[in-house]
Amino acid sequence: MRRHITDVWPVYVPGARCEARTSKEKPLQAPDWQAAARHPWDTTLSGLRADALDCLQTTVALVADHAHGPGTHLALGCRWRFPEADANGAARIQMPVQDRFAEAMRLLGLRAERIEASDGPAVRDQLAGGQPLYVIADAFLLPWLPYAGHAHMSHSFLIEPFGERFLVVDAYHNDTQWGPARPGAWTLSPTAVDQVIAGDVTTMDVRPATGPLWLDxxxxxxxxxxxxxxxxxxxxxxxxxxxxxxxxxxxxxxxxxxxxxxxxxxxxxxxxxxxxxxxxxxxxxxxxxxxxxxxxxxxxxxxxxxxxxxxxxxxxxxxxxxxxxxxxxxxAEPSTVDDAVDAVVLAELCATLGLDEAVVRATDTLRSLPGFDSFRLVDAIDRIEQRLDTALPDDLAVDDLRDVAGLCRLFRSAKHQAKAVSTG
Known part of the structure; x- marks a missing residue:
């Protein structure tokens, strides 16, 4: 039996506070679980910004990029969240997990259905159809994580058939007191599946819907x-x-x-x-x-x-x-400020080098400009800083001193930062 994801949701908070306990479970031994050298998800896994995703987002990001192409998951970062009042009027950062998951499904063009498979044998039966499953299980029982044997917390991963074994793909990236968690894939024996998918688990069929939401x-x-x-x-x-x-x-x-x-x-x-x-x-x-x-x-x-x-x-x-x-x-403001900054950068660069604007615009790198050298660059920067009444930061990025576009980026950033400080 399947139900839509909004019908049932587990108590689950990504990265939630966890409590260390002892376990009576016997630790899994090789070859019950082992790293997968090659697998169908390798390219997608390596393309994720896993270090910017939480435990809920990692697996939906993996499915979205695999279905819709590299970078699809970045849409999860479109919203800049601030404290909001909850139903009781108390201000909080964390939005309800069900709402967070529904938002991810909408942004990434996915749909999810809850599957009534709460233990290893039931999950293995569901996997016989070949469709990967999104699983939320206890990190204490997942041997590829540093939390294994140390702390109980909900954790998501993808599982699918892999020959006579099962492939687990986990895109989580975090540093913990027990060591680092890094994206990877592992193969599990049927016995291992039954052991890691035990207790309070949630399984879902997450797959592409109409396509990722186009964002303006x-x-x-x-x-x-x-x-x-x-x-x-x-x-x-x-x-x-x-x-x-x-x-x-x-x-x-x-x-x-x-x-x-x-x-x-x-x-x-x-x-x-x-x-x-x-x-x-x-x-x-x-x-x-x-x-x-x-x-x-x-x-x-x-x-x-x-x-x-x-x-x-x-x-x-x-x-x-x-x-x-x-x-x-x-x-969200119109780009008139940025356009004005770019105009000043271009004008002062031309004035310092004695060049026409068309020559500067047509040149790929600053060093290719006639008469350009490090001293002329310093002179130009001084002139731009005076015109804009904005100083560049001390820790300049070398890449931004390669071309006119990079120099414009530096001064835009400095101008925006100065304005943010003055209005703060």
Whole structure:
């Protein structure tokens, strides 16, 4: 019997706080499970931005890219999420998992049906038809994960028949206290399948529907800006509540999870906007969230060892959220600012080198321009900085000093950053 995914949903939070326990299960031994050297999903697996996906997204991303082509999964990063009020009026980061999954299905052009197969033998029977299954099982029992034998938490993967064995494909990428989890594929014997798919498991048939949703990027950015403009009250309520309750049991773990999820979402958003004029600026925001995620781990560890709560973590969280709001609003604005920046860069470069604009536009690299050298580049940058009243950052990317387009990107990013700081 199959049911639509909205009918039944397990209690499941990607990357959720986990509790270590002892297990009576006998550990699986080779050759019950072993790495798969070659498999049909290899190319798709290697093309995922797995480090920017959470445990729910990894498997649907794998199915979407396999069905619709490389990069399809990046649509999962189109939305920039901010704190929202839940049904009880409390501000929170994490949206209901059922809603999150439904959004992923819509964005990626997939459909999902729940399958009544709650143990290994039932799953093996379902796999006899040849269709891969999306499985959510206990990470404690999954020998390819560092969580195996250490912690109980829900985890998703794909499984399909593979000769006389079964192929598991898991795109999860994360670092844990027990070691790294990295995307890969493994073959399991029937005995191994029965052991890893045990207890509270969920199985689904996830497959292509009509195709991935075509996204109008300008409209998506405008919708993000609308969310950002409305997000300040919920964001302030959210961070204030965390400041007041940080010393309470379990709150720091919720903070760590929220920051981890936001860090992944910001990284995926940067990948989705990789060809946008403000791509470097968005990537810088993602890097800031990654640093905050590391900071949150340190704070949590010290608190578990008896240390006092560190409100600086919440201050930094609030600051990043407000900076993201400013940037989300700015990304939706017309590109007149970027066009003006490009015009200044081009004009001052021409003036410094004494060249016509047509010559500069027709040249692939700066070094190919007549009369160009490092000193002339420094002179041009000085002139542009004065005209724009904006200084470039000290950590310049060498690649952005290769051509006119790269130089424009640097100054756009610096101008946007200066504006975000001034409006923050």
């Amino acid at each position: 990027r300008s409209k998506v950015l405008a919708d993000n800006a609308t969310l950002a403009r409305a997000a300040k009250p919920a964001t302030d309520a959210y961070t204030e509540r965390l400041r007041e309750r940080l010393a309470e049991p379990g709150v720091i773990d919720d903070v760590v999870l929220d920051i981890w999820l936001l860090s992944r979402e910001r990284s995926l958003h940067a990948a989705w906007l990789a060809d946008h004029p403000a791509a470097r600026q968005v990537s810088a925001r993602a890097e800031a969230w990654q640093r905050l995620s590391t900071q949150s781990y340190l704070v949590a560890r010290r608190m578990r060892r008896g240390g006092r709560p560190n409100p600086v973590l919440i201050d930094d969280l609030a600051r990043l959220l407000h900076e993201d709001m400013a940037l989300a609003i700015e990304l």
